[in-house]
Amino acid sequence: MSSFKPLVFSGVQPTGNLHLGNYLGAIRRFVQLQDSHDCIYCVVDMHAITTWQEPAELIRATREVTAAFLAAGIDPRKHIVFNQSRVVQHAELAWIFNCVARMGWLNRMTQFKEKAGKDRENASVGLFAYPTLMAADILVYRATHVPVGDDQKQHLELTRDIAQKFNNDFSARIAELGAGVEMKVGEETVNGFFPLTEPLIEGPAPRVMSLRDGLKKMSKSDPSDLSRINLTDDAETISKKIRKAKTDPDGLPSEADGLKGRPEAENLVVLYAALAETSKENVLAEFGGKQFSAFKPALADLAVEKLAPIAGEMRRISADHAYVDSVLRDGGERAGMQAEATMKTVREIVGLLGN
Numbered sequence: 001m002s003s004f005k006p007l008v009f010s011g012v013q014p015t016g017n018l019h020l021g022n023y024l025g026a027i028r029r030f031v032q033l034q035d036s037h038d039c040i041y042c043v044v045d046m047h048a049i050t051t052w053q054e055p056a057e058l059i060r061a062t063r064e065v066t067a068a069f070l071a072a073g074i075d076p077r078k079h080i081v082f083n084q085s086r087v088v089q090h091a092e093l094a095w096i097f098n099c100v101a102r103m104g105w106l107n108r109m110t111q112f113k114e115k116a117g118k119d120r121e122n123a124s125v126g127l128f129a130y131p132t133l134m135a136a137d138i139l140v141y142r143a144t145h146v147p148v149g150d151d152q153k154q155h156l157e158l159t160r161d162i163a164q165k166f167n168n169d170f171s172a173r174i175a176e177l178g179a180g181v182e183m184k185v186g187e188e189t190v191n192g193f194f195p196l197t198e199p200l201i202e203g204p205a206p207r208v209m210s211l212r213d214g215l216k217k218m219s220k221s222d223p224s225d226l227s228r229i230n231l232t233d234d235a236e237t238i239s240k241k242i243r244k245a246k247t248d249p250d251g252l253p254s255e256a257d258g259l260k261g262r263p264e265a266e267n268l269v270v271l272y273a274a275l276a277e278t279s280k281e282n283v284l285a286e287f288g289g290k291q292f293s294a295f296k297p298a299l300a301d302l303a304v305e306k307l308a309p310i311a312g313e314m315r316r317i318s319a320d321h322a323y324v325d326s327v328l329r330d331g332g333e334r335a336g337m338q339a340e341a342t343m344k345t346v347r348e349i350v351g352l353l354g355n
């Protein structure tokens with residue numbers, strides 16, 4: 001039990017198409033957590049520019065992700081919705097964390113290796129430092145819980161390592177200023193300024209796979225649009241993509257065990273279960289023994305039923321620039337006050353004259 005006030009933070013990059021993986025792995029969880037927690041949801045435009053973005057497209061995508069949050073049901077009055085670059089304290093804390101984190105830690109990050117590819121020398125410095133900015137996003141609010149998909153696990157472990165090293169490096173100063181908070185780490189009670197944030201990687205679909213290759217995750221950057229269901233796809237496109245989804249020649253098993261070694265079949269069953277908010281077992285009890293030619297139309301109907309209202313709302317909201325921008329401005333102001341309160345103490349802890 002940490003004695004930090006429970007606070008949820010998460011971020012989504014405004015790059016390309018939001019897809020069903022983003023929705024089931026992250027955004028739907030964001031909506032559910034609003035009832036039990038204070039939440040801050042951020043469109044991370046500064047993370048987006050770690051790889052090249054056309055400026056006009058970045059602006060469009062920032063509004064679109066914001067619209068997706070609102071269309072999915074996030075309430076920007078009860079909680080906070082904003083874009084990262086408005087709150088400059090994220091960048092300020094990220095710099096301090098660049099000086100806390102070690103090269104060796106960042107060298108181990110698999111997302112950097114994947115995104116940089118073979119030509120590492122030519123990757124931006126920002127892409128390498130991406131995880132320290134992510135740690136700053138979370139810790140500038142001293143957030144305790146972060147809902148994300150499975151691919152972000154390593155970044156959240158790094159966030160904890162940074163918090164822990166900061167708490168240790170500055171422990172004397174934190175004690176002198178009385179800025180520490182007691183928290184339980186395993187059996188021990190320790191004192192620190194930053195919480196050791198818990199990842200919330202849960203729900204039925206923490207890792208939605210590509211419709212073309214059951215071993216690759218569904219991704220915004222996959223060159224094949226058939227690999228993913230975009231939140232903006234219309235009913236006909238959704239049906240076509242599911243019809244064309246790769247499967248194996250066998251029918252559906254009646255037990256979950258029968259999905260072992262069949263990643264494409266498993267993915268479609270997981271999608272059905274997640275969309276219907278039921279278990280894989282229940283889906284197989286209904287469809288076990290049937291062919292994919294029977295299952296796919298049922299999955300397509302379900303996907304359309306769940307996604308069409310969100311897509312419609314998203315289109316309506318993203319066309320209203322004045323409204324979307326006012327949500328971001330208001331959210332940015334409220335987030336900025338919280339972030340500045342943290343940074344005032346951080347500057348004192350580190351010894352940066354600035355308050």
Ligand code: AMP
Binds near residue numbers: 011021027152218219
């Ligand atoms: P990104 O699009 O990389 O900014 O991701 C936004 C959120 O969606 C993060 O919490 C990711 O972990 C989550 N996410 C991205 N792709 C998937 C996927 N294929 N399955 C489940 N969650 C995902």
Ligand code: TRP
Binds near residue numbers: 146
């Ligand atoms: N790295 C996350 C992703 O690609 C996005 C992100 C940035 C984030 N900052 C965050 C997620 C803070 C959770 C918390 O999906």
